[in-house]
Amino acid sequence: MHVTLDGRTALVSGSTQGIGAAIAAGLAEAGARVAVNGRDTRRTEEAAASLRERFPSAEIVAAPGDLASDEGLAQVLDRLPRTDILVNNLGIFGARPALEIDDAEWRRYFEVNVLSAVRLIRAYLPGMIERGWGRVQNLASDSAVVIPAEMIHYGMSKTALLAVTRGFAKEAAGSGVTVNSVIAGPTHTGGVEDFVYELVDRSLP
Numbered sequence: 001m002h003v004t005l006d007g008r009t010a011l012v013s014g015s016t017q018g019i020g021a022a023i024a025a026g027l028a029e030a031g032a033r034v035a036v037n038g039r040d041t042r043r044t045e046e047a048a049a050s051l052r053e054r055f056p057s058a059e060i061v062a063a064p065g066d067l068a069s070d071e072g073l074a075q076v077l078d079r080l081p082r083t084d085i086l087v088n089n090l091g092i093f094g095a096r097p098a099l100e101i102d103d104a105e106w107r108r109y110f111e112v113n114v115l116s117a118v119r120l121i122r123a124y125l126p127g128m129i130e131r132g133w134g135r136v137q138n139l140a141s142d143s144a145v146v147i148p149a150e151m152i153h154y155g156m157s158k159t160a161l162l163a164v165t166r167g168f169a170k171e172a173a174g175s176g177v178t179v180n181s182v183i184a185g186p187t188h189t190g191g192v193e194d195f196v197y198e199l200v201d202r203s204l205p
Protein backbone atom coordinates (compact mmCIF):
# COMPACT_ATOMS: atom_id res chain seq x y z
CA MET A 1 0.00 0.00 0.00
CA HIS A 2 1.36 3.40 -0.93
CA VAL A 3 0.19 6.20 1.37
CA THR A 4 0.69 9.79 0.28
CA LEU A 5 0.27 12.55 2.81
CA ASP A 6 1.58 15.42 0.69
CA GLY A 7 0.11 18.70 1.87
CA ARG A 8 -0.97 17.30 5.25
CA THR A 9 0.40 18.40 8.61
CA ALA A 10 0.80 15.87 11.43
CA LEU A 11 1.56 16.29 15.13
CA VAL A 12 2.86 13.34 17.11
CA SER A 13 2.83 13.89 20.87
CA GLY A 14 5.79 12.44 22.77
CA SER A 15 7.88 11.75 19.68
CA THR A 16 11.48 12.37 20.72
CA GLN A 17 11.99 8.60 21.06
CA GLY A 18 10.29 5.21 20.87
CA ILE A 19 7.00 4.54 19.13
CA GLY A 20 6.28 8.26 18.67
CA ALA A 21 9.59 8.81 16.89
CA ALA A 22 8.88 5.83 14.61
CA ILE A 23 5.40 7.18 13.81
CA ALA A 24 6.86 10.62 13.06
CA ALA A 25 9.38 9.01 10.70
CA GLY A 26 6.63 7.04 8.94
CA LEU A 27 4.55 10.18 8.46
CA ALA A 28 7.56 12.13 7.14
CA GLU A 29 8.34 9.31 4.72
CA ALA A 30 4.74 9.46 3.48
CA GLY A 31 5.18 13.17 2.66
CA ALA A 32 3.51 14.88 5.62
CA ARG A 33 4.84 17.99 7.31
CA VAL A 34 5.55 16.57 10.75
CA ALA A 35 5.66 18.25 14.16
CA VAL A 36 7.78 16.47 16.75
CA ASN A 37 7.04 16.95 20.45
CA GLY A 38 8.68 16.32 23.81
CA ARG A 39 9.07 18.17 27.10
CA ASP A 40 12.58 19.43 26.56
CA THR A 41 13.30 22.01 23.85
CA ARG A 42 16.79 20.79 23.04
CA ARG A 43 15.83 17.12 22.90
CA THR A 44 12.84 17.96 20.69
CA GLU A 45 15.00 20.02 18.33
CA GLU A 46 17.52 17.18 18.16
CA ALA A 47 14.79 14.67 17.30
CA ALA A 48 13.49 17.04 14.59
CA ALA A 49 17.02 17.51 13.21
CA SER A 50 17.59 13.77 13.00
CA LEU A 51 14.32 13.35 11.06
CA ARG A 52 15.36 16.13 8.67
CA GLU A 53 18.59 14.27 8.04
CA ARG A 54 16.72 11.05 7.27
CA PHE A 55 14.04 12.71 5.13
CA PRO A 56 15.62 15.81 3.56
CA SER A 57 12.58 16.65 1.46
CA ALA A 58 10.17 16.57 4.43
CA GLU A 59 9.26 19.65 6.45
CA ILE A 60 9.86 18.89 10.13
CA VAL A 61 8.76 21.23 12.91
CA ALA A 62 9.99 21.08 16.50
CA ALA A 63 7.03 21.70 18.82
CA PRO A 64 8.31 21.30 22.37
CA GLY A 65 5.97 21.49 25.36
CA ASP A 66 4.92 19.43 28.35
CA LEU A 67 1.48 18.28 27.26
CA ALA A 68 0.47 17.44 30.81
CA SER A 69 0.33 21.18 31.53
CA ASP A 70 -1.71 24.10 30.20
CA GLU A 71 1.49 26.08 29.57
CA GLY A 72 3.00 23.25 27.52
CA LEU A 73 -0.18 22.88 25.51
CA ALA A 74 -0.21 26.64 24.81
CA GLN A 75 3.42 26.43 23.68
CA VAL A 76 2.60 23.62 21.22
CA LEU A 77 -0.53 25.37 19.90
CA ASP A 78 1.45 28.54 19.40
CA ARG A 79 4.03 26.65 17.32
CA LEU A 80 1.42 24.59 15.47
CA PRO A 81 -1.98 26.31 15.37
CA ARG A 82 -3.50 23.66 13.08
CA THR A 83 -2.92 20.08 12.13
CA ASP A 84 -4.67 17.58 9.87
CA ILE A 85 -3.35 14.51 11.65
CA LEU A 86 -3.05 14.22 15.43
CA VAL A 87 -1.32 11.22 16.93
CA ASN A 88 -1.80 11.12 20.69
CA ASN A 89 1.17 8.90 21.37
CA LEU A 90 2.34 10.39 24.65
CA GLY A 91 1.98 7.96 27.54
CA ILE A 92 3.80 7.17 30.75
CA PHE A 93 4.02 3.74 32.33
CA GLY A 94 5.49 2.17 35.44
CA ALA A 95 4.84 -0.63 37.90
CA ARG A 96 3.45 -0.20 41.37
CA PRO A 97 1.53 -2.62 43.65
CA ALA A 98 -2.16 -1.79 43.32
CA LEU A 99 -2.69 -0.91 46.98
CA GLU A 100 0.31 1.44 46.99
CA ILE A 101 -0.91 3.74 44.22
CA ASP A 102 -1.91 6.94 45.99
CA ASP A 103 -4.35 9.61 44.80
CA ALA A 104 -1.60 11.79 43.37
CA GLU A 105 -0.34 8.94 41.20
CA TRP A 106 -3.84 8.05 39.97
CA ARG A 107 -4.31 11.71 39.03
CA ARG A 108 -0.92 11.91 37.33
CA TYR A 109 -1.70 8.95 35.07
CA PHE A 110 -5.08 10.45 34.18
CA GLU A 111 -3.57 13.90 33.54
CA VAL A 112 -0.70 12.69 31.37
CA ASN A 113 -2.22 9.74 29.54
CA VAL A 114 -5.82 10.83 29.13
CA LEU A 115 -6.25 14.58 29.60
CA SER A 116 -3.25 15.44 27.40
CA ALA A 117 -5.02 13.66 24.53
CA VAL A 118 -8.40 15.20 25.32
CA ARG A 119 -6.89 18.70 25.39
CA LEU A 120 -5.20 18.23 22.01
CA ILE A 121 -8.37 16.79 20.48
CA ARG A 122 -10.39 19.73 21.81
CA ALA A 123 -7.87 22.12 20.32
CA TYR A 124 -7.54 20.56 16.86
CA LEU A 125 -10.75 18.63 16.12
CA PRO A 126 -12.96 21.66 15.36
CA GLY A 127 -10.53 22.83 12.64
CA MET A 128 -10.37 19.34 11.12
CA ILE A 129 -14.17 19.13 11.06
CA GLU A 130 -14.45 22.60 9.52
CA ARG A 131 -11.99 21.64 6.76
CA GLY A 132 -13.76 18.31 6.20
CA TRP A 133 -10.72 16.10 6.70
CA GLY A 134 -8.68 14.90 9.64
CA ARG A 135 -7.25 11.88 11.38
CA VAL A 136 -6.88 11.36 15.11
CA GLN A 137 -5.03 8.30 16.39
CA ASN A 138 -4.81 7.56 20.09
CA LEU A 139 -2.14 5.13 21.29
CA ALA A 140 -3.85 2.70 23.64
CA SER A 141 -2.37 -0.58 24.79
CA ASP A 142 -3.20 -4.22 25.40
CA SER A 143 -3.15 -3.09 29.05
CA ALA A 144 -6.44 -1.29 28.32
CA VAL A 145 -8.22 -4.63 28.10
CA VAL A 146 -5.96 -7.04 29.98
CA ILE A 147 -5.15 -4.94 33.05
CA PRO A 148 -1.75 -5.88 34.52
CA ALA A 149 -1.92 -6.39 38.30
CA GLU A 150 1.12 -4.14 38.81
CA MET A 151 -0.09 -1.38 36.47
CA ILE A 152 -3.76 -0.83 37.13
CA HIS A 153 -3.30 2.97 37.04
CA TYR A 154 -1.78 2.65 33.57
CA GLY A 155 -4.47 0.17 32.49
CA MET A 156 -7.17 2.56 33.72
CA SER A 157 -5.70 5.40 31.66
CA LYS A 158 -5.60 3.30 28.49
CA THR A 159 -9.16 1.98 29.00
CA ALA A 160 -10.23 5.61 29.44
CA LEU A 161 -8.46 6.47 26.20
CA LEU A 162 -10.59 3.87 24.39
CA ALA A 163 -13.71 5.56 25.79
CA VAL A 164 -12.41 8.99 24.77
CA THR A 165 -11.70 7.69 21.27
CA ARG A 166 -15.17 6.21 20.88
CA GLY A 167 -16.84 9.37 22.12
CA PHE A 168 -14.93 11.76 19.88
CA ALA A 169 -15.37 9.41 16.91
CA LYS A 170 -19.13 9.86 17.38
CA GLU A 171 -18.67 13.62 17.70
CA ALA A 172 -16.81 13.65 14.35
CA ALA A 173 -19.00 11.12 12.54
CA GLY A 174 -19.90 12.15 8.99
CA SER A 175 -17.46 15.07 8.93
CA GLY A 176 -14.59 13.43 7.04
CA VAL A 177 -12.60 13.17 10.26
CA THR A 178 -11.91 9.77 11.80
CA VAL A 179 -10.90 9.11 15.40
CA ASN A 180 -9.35 5.75 16.19
CA SER A 181 -7.14 4.03 18.72
CA VAL A 182 -4.31 1.60 18.25
CA ILE A 183 -3.92 -1.25 20.73
CA ALA A 184 -0.14 -1.38 20.80
CA GLY A 185 1.63 -4.41 22.22
CA PRO A 186 5.03 -4.79 23.91
CA THR A 187 7.61 -2.77 21.97
CA HIS A 188 11.28 -2.26 22.74
CA THR A 189 11.66 1.49 23.41
CA GLY A 190 13.69 3.76 25.70
CA GLY A 191 10.69 3.99 28.01
CA VAL A 192 10.41 0.20 28.26
CA GLU A 193 14.15 -0.09 28.96
CA ASP A 194 13.79 2.34 31.90
CA PHE A 195 10.76 0.39 33.08
CA VAL A 196 12.55 -2.96 32.99
CA TYR A 197 15.66 -1.58 34.75
CA GLU A 198 13.39 -0.17 37.46
CA LEU A 199 11.76 -3.60 37.96
CA VAL A 200 15.12 -5.39 38.08
CA ASP A 201 16.64 -2.86 40.52
CA ARG A 202 13.65 -3.18 42.78
CA SER A 203 13.91 -6.97 42.91
CA LEU A 204 17.62 -6.91 43.82
CA PRO A 205 18.43 -7.63 47.48
Ligand SMILES: NC(=O)c1ccc[n+]([C@@H]2O[C@H](COP(=O)([O-])OP(=O)(O)OC[C@H]3O[C@@H](n4cnc5c(N)ncnc54)[C@H](OP(=O)(O)O)[C@@H]3O)[C@@H](O)[C@H]2O)c1
Nearest residue numbers: 014016017018019038039066067091141184186187189191
Ligand atom coordinates in the same frame (compact mmCIF):
# COMPACT_ATOMS: atom_id res chain seq x y z
N1 LIG B 1 6.51 0.40 24.42
C1 LIG B 1 5.52 -0.45 24.65
O1 LIG B 1 5.76 -1.66 24.92
C2 LIG B 1 4.09 0.01 24.56
C3 LIG B 1 3.06 -0.96 24.55
C4 LIG B 1 1.74 -0.52 24.45
C5 LIG B 1 1.46 0.84 24.36
N2 LIG B 1 2.47 1.74 24.40
C6 LIG B 1 2.12 3.16 24.34
O2 LIG B 1 2.81 3.76 23.26
C7 LIG B 1 3.13 5.10 23.59
C8 LIG B 1 4.63 5.36 23.42
O3 LIG B 1 5.36 4.44 24.22
P1 LIG B 1 6.95 4.38 24.18
O4 LIG B 1 7.34 3.09 24.80
O5 LIG B 1 7.41 4.74 22.82
O6 LIG B 1 7.30 5.59 25.21
P2 LIG B 1 8.72 6.19 25.65
O7 LIG B 1 9.86 5.47 25.01
O8 LIG B 1 8.69 6.31 27.15
O9 LIG B 1 8.65 7.66 25.01
C9 LIG B 1 7.77 8.58 25.57
C10 LIG B 1 7.84 9.88 24.80
O10 LIG B 1 6.93 10.80 25.40
C11 LIG B 1 7.62 12.03 25.66
N3 LIG B 1 6.98 12.61 26.84
C12 LIG B 1 6.91 12.11 28.10
N4 LIG B 1 6.18 12.92 28.88
C13 LIG B 1 5.77 13.96 28.11
C14 LIG B 1 4.96 15.10 28.34
N5 LIG B 1 4.43 15.35 29.53
N6 LIG B 1 4.73 15.96 27.29
C15 LIG B 1 5.26 15.72 26.07
N7 LIG B 1 6.03 14.65 25.79
C16 LIG B 1 6.28 13.77 26.80
C17 LIG B 1 9.07 11.65 25.83
O11 LIG B 1 9.89 12.72 25.43
P3 LIG B 1 10.79 13.60 26.44
O12 LIG B 1 11.35 12.65 27.47
O13 LIG B 1 11.82 14.16 25.50
O14 LIG B 1 9.85 14.61 27.01
C18 LIG B 1 9.20 10.52 24.79
O15 LIG B 1 9.44 11.05 23.51
C19 LIG B 1 2.64 5.34 25.02
O16 LIG B 1 1.35 5.91 25.00
C20 LIG B 1 2.57 3.93 25.58
O17 LIG B 1 1.64 3.82 26.63
C21 LIG B 1 3.79 1.37 24.50
